[in-house]
Amino acid sequence: MATRDALTVEDVAGLLNVSRSGIYALIKNGEIGSYKVGRKIRFTEAHVRDYVTRSGREPRRQEAYGSVALDENKYFDLSTGRRGGEGFVICGQDLILDILSNFMRMHGVTALRAYIGSYDSLVSLYHDKVSVATAHLWDSSSDDYNVPHVRTLLPGIRCTIINVTYRTQGLYVAKGNPKNIQTWSDFARDDIRMINREKGAGSRVLLDENLKLLDLYGSQVAGYDEENQSHLAVASAVGRGEADIAVGTEKIARQVENIDFVPMKRERYDLVVKTERVDTPEIKTLFEILRSAKFQNEFKSIGGYDISDMGKIIHET
Template identity: 60%
Template sequence: MKSRDELSVEDISEILKISKSKVYSLIKSGELPSYKVGRKIRFSEDDIKSYIKGLKQASTPVTHKAIGGTANKGFVLCGQDIILDILSNYMRQHNTPALRAYIGSYDSLIALYRNQVSVASAHLWDSDTDTYNVPYVRRLLPGIPAVIVHLTCRIQGFYVAKGNPKNITKWDDFGRDDITMVNREQGSGSRVLLDENLRLLGIFGRDISGYEKEIQSHLTVASVVASGKADVAIGSEKIAKQVEGIDFVPIKKERYDLVFKREDMGTPEIASLLSIIRSDTFRDEFSHIGGYDTKDMGKIVIEF
């Protein structure tokens, strides 16, 4: 592919082997960078290459060993949501290089504890307090002064087949014999939300058909449900809007936060990150995408 900065929707459809409607959907969600010349949407080749590289990284499980290999190379931002990819792009534009590590919330906090990443992201629900993240940060970063900064709120729920033919509406339904699920990987916020609710109900994962099948992305589990290979999966509302053939049953409003060590509060990298997420430009970009509540973006939740 020749280096071009004025690729059309048709070009991108051919390059990525997806429909034009899917290209427009990716633009609307903010996943695919674009710009306008008059009324025409255009793309740069560098942005498309970065998008493809991000997909490859997201589809590759990242182990603690792999993270440890990148930790000394710079500022590492850890988490799986597309909002973090866009945040890292903003940081690079502000001359603050930010590497990305794509692992779930629980392992993200452990990696921060082990000095393998600079910033962790988390959306971990604690059933004892009905709160997000704070109890986990205290438990998984013992003795480490830390700062939790709010990024966004999202709606978590069930991906079900169009029309919800099996009427899956509550956690109790996972105990039914006629339900097959597809699961997220251990340590992800969605998996913790599921397991905590199953524990409260006295339902064992081993008794649920498909519980052992783990997949590392919201988009893929939604696609499995759309294909009819599973009846239900846990994920965010935003992704449900991108996958045809499924409905979304809202269950829980979750907090998605960033966590870093308090000793890093004055570093140029953290200063740049906070400046970006507190800016009207960054907030406005996500207020139009849908699926993100940006009202308290950038506010400090707590300092330990």
């Protein structure tokens, strides 16, 4: 993050992966420092870094990947509601979507980003608050990703599901795995405390589905109700010794010190759009970008992604 002393609410919301209303709540609760210029709220880099240090959050990275600078992203606050002409909104929290959004704008599409989890993404698509949802929701009954949840959360709506990547989900544990954590059943051990993702996040759904298969309840797991809204934050909490275990992706495990990763599940990370909009210029542009060598080359040097099916239609409901 470059040194800046007049960050706006929108800037800080983007850096912390939260909505504008979330930033106002932090100010109200005295959790983040700020100052005013007239009636406008502003932040210094020191305010943000102090909050990051105290909370364990990580600001959004501002460096470039290939030819695409991540600080070009525009953020959309879903709590305000979406109105006509406000752009093409892509939901989800993965780096791929940040770069996709920038490529869309390079192709003349006003693309905005909303950083929310899989469940809320699909619900927002149902209510036409967003243009594209993303999902990595596992269903234990079918051992399939996303399709059963799309059918449930968008009843009667024809949808097209497009693959973005495959990722490995697993367990973040302390370096050296001193408690020998290996399986989902370890969550119920008396000597294990977890930190969880928010309700509706794909990682939390994966955990809940596996607890269900083991006939366990969240109430039997120490730390189950302690939540954070990013893979990086829960991994960092394990690295600092504040928790023994968390669920997340292999890619994030490579970025955090003092943790190891226990692989558990290969997951499919998909985009979901309403089929009636597949022939719109915006969705056609999205397909063109996903299938282009230029876009895919952005990820060939980044570990943790399998892009062999990127841009492939997985299912049409």
